[in-house]
Each structure stands twice: as structure tokens, then as C-alpha cells.
């Protein structure tokens with residue numbers, strides 16, 4: 001099954017960059033230069049530690065699809081960045097320490113979850129999205145647990 005990677009909406013990230021407030025929650029966002037590589041949810045690349053600045057804020061990855069929220073912390077580049085466009089391929093530098101795949105059916109029903117190696121992302125996402133009970137997959141960090149991106153059938 002072919003899949004499509006869905007990054008965070010650029011308009012959401014731009015709003016947070018300009019207001020320094022979390023969408024939906026209005027919690028304060030904060031900005032810092034990370035000491036370790038941090039994943040940007042817009043370009044789906046690494047925010048370079050010691051070099052680039054991030055903005056961290058509370059985000060609900062279900063905000064556009066389900067009415068049961070499950071917010072958590074995310075990062076984006078503090079500067080404007082281009083959204084990820086190679087959506088038929090899992091991002092090369094996103095979640096290199098391992099991925100947690102949470103597979104959902106409509107209604108936010110968690111039907112399957114598993115940890116995988118980054119190298120297996122493309123194959124495993126295709127297999128999981130071929131299941132009739134899986135409508136979309138939230139990809140999270142296997143170590144920090146934070147939301148990275150969504151995968152849907154292409």
C-alpha cells in the first residue's frame with residue numbers, strides 16, 4: 001500500500017512563530033537553541049543543535065481529524081521553513097533513534113501500536129495502512145514519545 005506523509009500545517013507553525021502561543025490551548029510557547037538534534041514537524045528535518053533555534057509548544061495532532069484531543073509537546077524551526085514535499089517517502093532524518101507507530105481507525109480508535117527501526121518505516125507504514133481497520137498512523141518518537149507526523153494511504 002502506498003502511503004503519504006502529512007507534516008504539520010505551515011499556517012499553524014507560522015501562527016505560533018508570530019504569537020508565541022500554542023494553537024487551541026493558548027499556552028506560552030518557548031524558543032531555544034537545542035543541545036541535541038530536534039525534529040521539526042513542518043520540514044520533517046533536524047533542527048541543528050547548537051546552531052539553529054526551535055520553537056516548542058503544545059499541539060494536538062488530532063485537531064483536524066477527531067474531536068477527542070491528545071495534546072503533547074512539539075518543535076518547529078523558529079525560522080520559516082519549507083514543508084516536507086517528498087511525501088511518498090519517510091523522512092530520512094526524522095526519528096533516527098526509533099519510531100512508535102500508533103495506528104488508528106476513525107473515531108480515534110487505537111487498533112495497533114508498535115516500535116520499529118527508522119530504516120523499516122517505509123515498508124511497515126505501507127503494510128499497516130493496508131489493514132482494513134487502520135485509517136491513519138501517528139508516527140511518534142520511540143524514545144521521547146512525542147508526535148512527529150501522520151501517515152495516510154496515498
Ligand SMILES: [Zn+2]
Nearest residue numbers: 040043077081
Ligand atoms: Zn523546519
